[in-house]
Amino acid sequence: MTKLKSDFLNILTERGFIHQCSDIEALDGQAAAGKLVAYVGYDCTAPSLHVGSLISIMMLAWLQKTGGKPIVLMGGGTTRVGDPSGKDETRQLRTVEEIDANKDGMKQVFSRFLQFGSGKTDAIMVDNAEWLASLYYIDFLRDVGRHFSVNRMLTMDSAKMRLEREQELSFIEFNYMLLQAYDFVELARRHSCNLQMGGSDQWGNIVTGIDLGRRMGVKEQLLALTCPLLTTASGAKMGKTASGAVWLNEAQLSGYDYWQYWRNTEDADVARFLKLFTMLPMGEVAKLAALQGADINEAKKVLATEATALIHGRENADAAAETAKKTFEQGALAADLPTIEIDRTELDAGLGVLAAFVKAGLVATNSEARRQIQGGGLKVNDAGVTSDKAALSMKDATASGVIKLSLGKKKHVLLKPV
RNA sequence: GGAGAGGUGCCCGAGUGGUUAAAGGGGACGGACUGUAAAUCCGUUGGCUAUGCCUACGCUGGUUCGAAACCAGCCCUCUCCA
Numbered sequence: 001m002t003k004l005k006s007d008f009l010n011i012l013t014e015r016g017f018i019h020q021c022s023d024i025e026a027l028d029g030q031a032a033a034g035k036l037v038a039y040v041g042y043d044c045t046a047p048s049l050h051v052g053s054l055i056s057i058m059m060l061a062w063l064q065k066t067g068g069k070p071i072v073l074m075g076g077g078t079t080r081v082g083d084p085s086g087k088d089e090t091r092q093l094r095t096v097e098e099i100d101a102n103k104d105g106m107k108q109v110f111s112r113f114l115q116f117g118s119g120k121t122d123a124i125m126v127d128n129a130e131w132l133a134s135l136y137y138i139d140f141l142r143d144v145g146r147h148f149s150v151n152r153m154l155t156m157d158s159a160k161m162r163l164e165r166e167q168e169l170s171f172i173e174f175n176y177m178l179l180q181a182y183d184f185v186e187l188a189r190r191h192s193c194n195l196q197m198g199g200s201d202q203w204g205n206i207v208t209g210i211d212l213g214r215r216m217g218v219k220e221q222l223l224a225l226t227c228p229l230l231t232t233a234s235g236a237k238m239g240k241t242a243s244g245a246v247w248l249n250e251a252q253l254s255g256y257d258y259w260q261y262w263r264n265t266e267d268a269d270v271a272r273f274l275k276l277f278t279m280l281p282m283g284e285v286a287k288l289a290a291l292q293g294a295d296i297n298e299a300k301k302v303l304a305t306e307a308t309a310l311i312h313g314r315e316n317a318d319a320a321a322e323t324a325k326k327t328f329e330q331g332a333l334a335a336d337l338p339t340i341e342i343d344r345t346e347l348d349a350g351l352g353v354l355a356a357f358v359k360a361g362l363v364a365t366n367s368e369a370r371r372q373i374q375g376g377g378l379k380v381n382d383a384g385v386t387s388d389k390a391a392l393s394m395k396d397a398t399a400s401g402v403i404k405l406s407l408g409k410k411k412h413v414l415l416k417p418v
Numbered sequence: 419g420g421a422g423a424g425g426u427g428c429c430c431g432a433g434u435g436g437u438u439a440a441a442g443g444g445g446a447c448g449g450a451c452u453g454u455a456a457a458u459c460c461g462u463u464g465g466c467u468a469u470g471c472c473u474a475c476g477c478u479g480g481u482u483c484g485a486a487a488c489c490a491g492c493c494c495u496c497u498c499c500a
Contacts, residue, residue, distance in 0.1 A: 234457085266455055267453095267456065293453080294453045296455080297453055366466075374448090374461085375447085375448045375449060376449060377447080377448040377449070407447085
């Protein structure tokens with residue numbers, strides 16, 4: 001490969017974002033000339049984005065930093081159909097109301113990463129429901145459908161997988177590919193968009209869009225760029241924690257928990273994640289990546305704080321780091337751990353430990369609390385709970401007026417009498 | 419429409435009249451070891467006012483002292499044929 005001349009591709013390459021590209025030289029040229037307008041499409045299947053989408057958001061952010069124009073495409077229309085890629089079962093169809101609500105939830109994250117507006121490199125957000133919802137079937141078949149070969153569609157991974165496993169692929173899902181391809185053409189026409197980015201599982205859909213553009217007379221060359229699908233070094237899918245997915249919205253996952261997610265990164269992933277999920281200069285990354293053994297924890301803290309700062313703001317990130325430091329390193333009681341208020345009269349009456357832990361949300365049921373006690377997993381004010389008959393009262397409140405409940409070593413909640 | 423196979427706990431999957439709150443695995447949680455890591459090892463993995471009670475093997479009835487298991491009807495999935 002010849003030397004890349006654009007900042008955009010140099011950065012993406014050295015930080016490990018690139019999996020596949022349809023025409024790297026053409027892309028490099030467009031980027032260097034400041035003519036890149038790129039989009040990433042997001043399904044509206046959940047009320048918030050999660051870390052799985054983060055890598056493509058970072059690509060959009062770098063694009064803007066290096067002089068390109070990012071387009072965030074909300075899949076308000078395509079989500080009504082459902083993408084079969086990478087799923088071996090038909091997804092449940094979502095209602096239109098649900099999709100709209102999800103869309104609103106997802107929007108807030110993007111403003112953290114991208115500058116929106118009407119300037120040349122300002123990001124814009126569009127919803128493909130705009131053009132998909134009002135399509136006429138016959139017209140669509142004539143204008144778009146005739147460019148698609150069913151023979152070839154059947155050989156694409158998303159369809160092939162279903163066929164090989166003899167699992168149903170409904171006609172509605174089979175159409176997803178056409179719609180996504182058409183999105184690309186529509187964006188090219190409306191916004192001079194010339195690049196689509198996405199996870200490597202989107203490759204098939206993206207190049208189909210390029211092909212369609214050519215057949216439908218889009219003058220400009222359309223390009224594809226995909227990033228690797230992320231797993232942790234030990235092979236697990238990214239973005240799952242104890243309490244579910246790692247959401248990007250504060251409402252779904254607090255800044256503190258988000259910080260903790262990154263703090264618990266496996267050693268082997270630290271360097272890779274620093275490059276992908278922070279904007280630290282490469283020199284800095286190299287320095288941190290060189291740390292060995294227990295010292296690598298310092299790198300994890302930087303990773304956690306930098307990654308958290310990107311979406312929750314620097315202040316929240318520092319606060320999370322501080323809370324963690326107090327809780328884990330000094331064993332002190334940090335005031336801004338998650339706090340649950342509790343009625344003082346309830347405490348005076350003697351609140352059973354089981355009920356207290358359930359109330360705090362650390363366990364789901366009394367039985368689970370009992371089991372955790374048996375396994376030595378519950379602590380009140382850092383002292384192990386030995387009996388399920390124990391009760392809490394005002395006497396258990398510490399100097400700062402709260403009772404600290406812990407599940408295992410990492411999860412803590414403060415009970416605050418009011 | 420016809421013929422066959424199947425629907426079991428978070429998931430996969432055994433069980434084909436009683437000792438079954440249901441083997442085994444995965445996942446998850448807790449413990450030990452560590453560095454808030456990974457790997458490894460150990461434990462737990464339906465609920466409750468708890469030596470008992472309630473709910474649970476697609477749904478509804480039935481047979482039986484006793485059913486996830488046997489019978490009937492229904493619903494759903496898959497395969498083959500039309």
